[in-house]
Amino acid sequence: MQTKDELITTLKKIVKPYVQDEQAFEHVTESTDFINDLKINSANLVDIALDVEEEFDIVIDNEAMERMLTVGSSMDVITRKLAEKA
Amino acid sequence: MRNRVVITGLGVTAPNAVGIPSFLEAIQAGRSGIVFQPDLAELKFSCQIGGIPPVTDSIKNQYFSELQLRQLNSSGIVYGVIAGMEAWQNAGLPVATDEPDWDSGIVFGTGMLGVDKFRESIYKVDEGQVRRLGSTVVIQTMTSGVSAFLGGIIGCGNQLSANSSACATGTEALLLGYERIANGQAKRVLAGSCSDHGPYIWGGFDAMRVMPYQFNNDPERASRPLSATASGFVPGSGAGALVLESLESALERKATIYAEMLGGHQNSGGQRGGGSMTAPNAHAVKRCIQQAIKLAGIQPDDIDIIDGHLTATIKDSAEVTAWCEALGRRGADFPYINSLKSMVGHCLSAAGSIECVASVLELHNGFVYPSINCEDLHPEISALIAPERIPQRVIKQNSTVLAKANFGFGDVNACVILKTFYQ
Numbered sequence: 001m002q003t004k005d006e007l008i009t010t011l012k013k014i015v016k017p018y019v020q021d022e023q024a025f026e027h028v029t030e031s032t033d034f035i036n037d038l039k040i041n042s043a044n045l046v047d048i049a050l051d052v053e054e055e056f057d058i059v060i061d062n063e064a065m066e067r068m069l070t071v072g073s074s075m076d077v078i079t080r081k082l083a084e085k086a
Numbered sequence: 087m088r089n090r091v092v093i094t095g096l097g098v099t100a101p102n103a104v105g106i107p108s109f110l111e112a113i114q115a116g117r118s119g120i121v122f123q124p125d126l127a128e129l130k131f132s133c134q135i136g137g138i139p140p141v142t143d144s145i146k147n148q149y150f151s152e153l154q155l156r157q158l159n160s161s162g163i164v165y166g167v168i169a170g171m172e173a174w175q176n177a178g179l180p181v182a183t184d185e186p187d188w189d190s191g192i193v194f195g196t197g198m199l200g201v202d203k204f205r206e207s208i209y210k211v212d213e214g215q216v217r218r219l220g221s222t223v224v225i226q227t228m229t230s231g232v233s234a235f236l237g238g239i240i241g242c243g244n245q246l247s248a249n250s251s252a253c254a255t256g257t258e259a260l261l262l263g264y265e266r267i268a269n270g271q272a273k274r275v276l277a278g279s280c281s282d283h284g285p286y287i288w289g290g291f292d293a294m295r296v297m298p299y300q301f302n303n304d305p306e307r308a309s310r311p312l313s314a315t316a317s318g319f320v321p322g323s324g325a326g327a328l329v330l331e332s333l334e335s336a337l338e339r340k341a342t343i344y345a346e347m348l349g350g351h352q353n354s355g356g357q358r359g360g361g362s363m364t365a366p367n368a369h370a371v372k373r374c375i376q377q378a379i380k381l382a383g384i385q386p387d388d389i390d391i392i393d394g395h396l397t398a399t400i401k402d403s404a405e406v407t408a409w410c411e412a413l414g415r416r417g418a419d420f421p422y423i424n425s426l427k428s429m430v431g432h433c434l435s436a437a438g439s440i441e442c443v444a445s446v447l448e449l450h451n452g453f454v455y456p457s458i459n460c461e462d463l464h465p466e467i468s469a470l471i472a473p474e475r476i477p478q479r480v481i482k483q484n485s486t487v488l489a490k491a492n493f494g495f496g497d498v499n500a501c502v503i504l505k506t507f508y509q
Contacts, residue, residue, distance in 0.1 A: 018153060
């Protein structure tokens with residue numbers, strides 16, 4: 001299991017291609033909002049979820065996907081799914 | 087009072103060249119872009135050659151963002167966006183900042199868009215993996231995909247649309263843009279069309295046995311419009327784009343004016359009188375040309391160059407007959423006539439726009455490009471027009487009026503009249 005810092009780093013790597021506000025991206029925290037802060041196109045949230053699935057080898061259901069709007073909530077979803085898997 | 091419409095920007099992604107400077111050089115040199123296509127051979131196509139624009143990764147990176155390139159598997163969008171953006175930049179037009187440019191629109195047609203992307207999705211859907219399609223399937227396969235991409239990059243605030251009329255699509259896009267500007271509904275329209283490449287686009291034609299199978303070892307000689315040994319059309323792909331603009335707006339911006347568009351006409355033969363789903367009604371073709379001439383306010387004798395549809399099938403002589411009858415000109419009195427398809431093949435829904443770009447270049451740069459591979463003119467054609475009216479080599483000459491026509495499945499016809507712009 002990755003530490004919190006490692007998880008943020010991995011998530012940042014996944015999110016990076018979709019980010020439209022590079023400045024906000026430099027100061028990512030758990031409360032950073034994908035759409036409002038990073039200006040990610042809402043259509044790309046499904047692509048982020050798919051990339052997360054691939055990276056962590058987990059399945060994100062629709063309900064979990066709807067919650068993945070911030071860095072923190074995404075980390076939470078990933079941690080839970082990994083725990084379910086273990 | 088209708089607005090006069092001029093052409094102020096050009097862009098092209100063609101099998102023999104990407105970008106206007108190299109396209110200009112290629113068509114003057116009579117350079118073929120037709121090559122052997124190993125995938126067609128592997129898939130047991132009869133015709134194993136085709137024309138695919140040489141788009142490199144560095145060209146793609148010039149026109150697309152990293153995000154746009156992710157999961158991009160729609161060749162029509164690649165060709166359309168490159169040609170469209172080249173035309174826009176070539177016209178010296180800016181990209182909108184916050185406020186959309188309400189006076190600029192886009193009409194960018196196609197036949198089928200993103201067939202490779204669609205194939206990829208069909209496999210996933212059939213495997214029960216619809217949730218793994220990602221967000222890019224719709225935008226890469228919707229018919230208006232190129233208009234949507236370009237509209238976003240440029241920030242167009244006028245009409246954004248896509249037309250489709252088989253092989254007349256590109257010429258039709260020009261006519262639609264022309265009307266919108268002439269009627270005062272837009273100041274600028276980026277008009278063009280594209281076609282995907284590959285076995286899924288071309289297969290249906292191979293099955294119809296309308297493509298040549300005799301030249302798989304000699305691709306550059308395969309596309310033979312006007313020739314006695316023409317044996318079918320060679321499939322091509324790509325995109326052409328033209329910025330149409332009201333004369334007033336062009337003069338105001340002090341833009342380079344490549345040519346004036348005098349107008350044109352579109353009709354259908356109704357699949358009557360010899361016309362069918364796949365063959366033109368000769369009377370309708372003639373009528374389309376005559377109406378275009380009338381609406382453009384010129385005389386048949388004014389025409390210096392005909393840029394034909396001329397696909398290299400048995401229908402070439404019927405087309406030349408229609409031009410002779412429509413213009414009342416034949417023999418040595420006939421205008422120059424050529425077919426770009428001799429170099430790039432039949433680019434299907436992209437044909438009209440790529441060929442219109444070539445036509446405008448001929449007027450602006452004072453030349454007539456060679457129609458290659460017709461050293462053995464079809465006897466029915468040489469009986470109608472003097473052989474020297476079909477240039478075998480580039481002819482340097484200033485011309486004034488050019489007629490451009492394309493015909494498509496569904497028995498549809500489109501003809502536009504272009505004129506050199508004199509200040």
